[in-house]
């Protein structure tokens with residue numbers, strides 16, 4: 001089965017391509033390399049012995065979309081491409097709505113013209129906003145989001161809902177990721193953020209490797225066991241497998257399918273720091289700082305729907321997430 005993977009050179013997309021090849025699927029990548037490097041292709045080849053067909057281009061370019069759909073017989077699309085930095089989205093909302101919302105509409109329009117009916121979309125737990133209670137299940141209300149990035153994900157979800165309603169033959173799957181972390185266990189592929197990392201795990205990894213002096217812990221006065229924020233960290237390899245499970249279970253089944261992809265367990269910032277210290281064998285310097293605006297206290301997934309309907313469950317714990325991130329970061333201190 002041939003699958004168009006938009007954003008397949010990025011962090012989650014590249015790991016998903018490796019797992020797809022291992023599972024006998026054929027990824028075809030479309031990526032404009034705005035947040036990734038071409039070196040990823042070689043790493044995929046080193047791990048799998050195969051190099052996916054790669055189109056360098058933009059999801060908003062109708063010509064390249066039509067070219068791909070006419071040159072390749074695509075069965076399904078996994079749509080990772082997009083911009084994802086919360087802070088930047090506040091500064092540049094137009095770019096975020098253009099890339100994430102308009103880009104997705106262009107992609108779906110081209111799919112419809114080509115008669116491709118199966119789409120898996122990278123959504124985020126951010127669509128739940130600040131939930132009234134945890135764990136969060138798929139019926140928890142969405143839309144109460146506080147930044148343009150999150151709103152773009154929510155808007156795309158709503159657009160896709162309407163599109164699927166009007167085209168009932170389509171299979172559209174919204175995968176709401178919790179906090180993806182970790183790296184390929186070989187240490188050859190991982191997250192390679194440009195500039196100062198926004199997210200916790202890559203920041204800790206850069207402190208561990210000596211690229212940054214200390215971690216700022218944003219808030220230790222939350223109503224959580226140790227006062228720091230609690231999240232549901234999920235290993236990127238588990239997340240990658242979740243996409244394959246979704247394609248297998250519902251990729252050919254018409255309807256709108258929605259799944260949380262998380263582990264169902266929350267970990268605090270300080271627990272993540274401890275796990276990373278154990279992995280790298282030395283302390284991680286940190287300072288307690290004020291809360292980061294817009295952050296919520298705690299967030300973790302009810303994963304029972306994915307377990308039941310996708311026959312998928314996260315296998316890796318926080319220890320493995322830290323160990324694999326460290327293996328990648330220490331072998332590639334400057335990324336790719």
Ligand code: NAD
Nearest residue numbers: 007010011012031032033034035036058059081082122124
């Ligand atoms: P990433 O930035 O590493 O990967 C995205 C890829 O898309 C990059 O390779 C980038 O070059 C490409 N891209 C961006 N805009 C494009 C465009 N217009 N045309 C073609 N290619 C384009 O990000 P990631 O962490 O792998 O995230 C993948 C998806 O998952 C994103 O949609 C993101 O919003 C979503 N997501 C990520 C997280 C997370 O914490 N990493 C959490 C929830 C959801």
Ligand code: UFG
Nearest residue numbers: 124125126177178179198199200203216217218229269295
């Ligand atoms: N944190 C720190 N210091 C840092 C970075 C983060 O203390 O330098 C804390 C945050 O305050 C939070 C936790 O670590 O308590 C996790 O923060 P991240 O930025 O890693 O992740 P978020 O949960 O804030 O957001 C992430 C993605 C969003 C996505 C969301 C849900 O950045 O895009 O997960 O999937 F929407």
